[in-house]
Amino acid sequence: MARPHKPLLSRERIVETAGSLVDAEGVEAVSTRRLAAELGVSGPSLYHHFRTKDEILEAVADSVQAEVDLSMFDERATAHPGDWSWDTALHAWGVAYRATLTAHPHIVPVLAKGPGRRPAGLRVADAVFGAMVRAGWPPAQATSIGALMRYFITGSALGSFALGFVDDQAAYDPADYPHLGQAHLLAERQEQVDERAFETGLRAIIDGLRVQFEATASPRM
Template sequence: MARPRQPRLSRARIVEAATVLIDADGLDAFSTRRLALELGVRGPSLYNHFATKNEILDAVADEIIAQVDVSFFAEHDWRTALRRWAHSYRDALAAHPNIVPVLARGPGRRPAALAMADAVYGGLVDAGWPPARATHIGAVMRYVVAGSALGSFARGFEADPALYEEERYPHLSQAHLLADHQRSVDEGAFALGVDMLLAGLSQVYAEVVGPLPPAAGSSATGGSATTGQARP
């Protein structure tokens, strides 16, 4: 039988299959043996493309980070860029929460992760932030995003109303409904956290760097881009 003209495996196919397995069953259940079985090949075939299991995990993590939009830093003021980047970052991680522990280790040698770090750090420094502060901001944003994507506050409450006895938990009479509104609760909490963080950073910027530039979409009098009303 003639050999196939195209190899059965490619790095992209391995990464795609590994992502599906990790999304479904988590990191603890992931192995190269199971991945090979899923791909219909022998285990050693994987090592023609990746030397170790950790290299596969790094490739999966970097493929997810490659989905994060960092173009905002070249197009908007630093506050708008940070907010939009944070939401894009969380969306990518929230779609693949099982890989977050790998991402939490830092960029390592992963190209997309290093490119994201470069864009964020460069955008902040170009906006006037001192290099040390730009590093701190990038770190704290990663903590916030990774923590938000790793778990759900709303899903942590059981849907059994009998659990929340009024005598014991007088303020939790609606807690059993949280899981039904998981997306709005968790996304709303993240948006609030990012807004509060940016408010604090704006004060630090004014103290360390100087007057804040107008935010994208805001009037010179400080109007809100979304409501058209002056902020207090």
């Protein structure tokens, strides 16, 4: 029998299949046995590409982070101060990053641990830090900005404020909760509520950073 033109298994196929499982059912759905069944291969064959389930999940996390738009931090974009500003870029990246994470919510806890050795995660950190330093932020503060943004964006994607309230008006007795008379409506407006909250927080962060920048940063020539 002729050999197949393409190998039955590759890192890319494993990551893609594992990513689909995570998106549909969560990280708990990923096991070597389940992946092998989904891929139509024997379980041990996975170990030619990944040693552990955690390595697979790290690769899935990296594939998700690779989807994040970083074009606003490209050195060619930041080379012309009149056409680029760090605050506008930071806002655009924050929106893009959250959109990617909310499209893959089940992998967010893995991403929340930090980039580790993941190439795409390190590229994100490098792009943000480099752009902030080129804009005139001292390196220590540029590091803090990257950390602050990761905390805020990751946290916003870990759960929904609106979905934390039940769709039952009786749960909010005005005698006990006089200001929650409309709380039962939050769940049905989840996307609007959560996106507005994220935008409010993002703008507050960037407005505060502008004040710090004027006081401490060294604008580039």
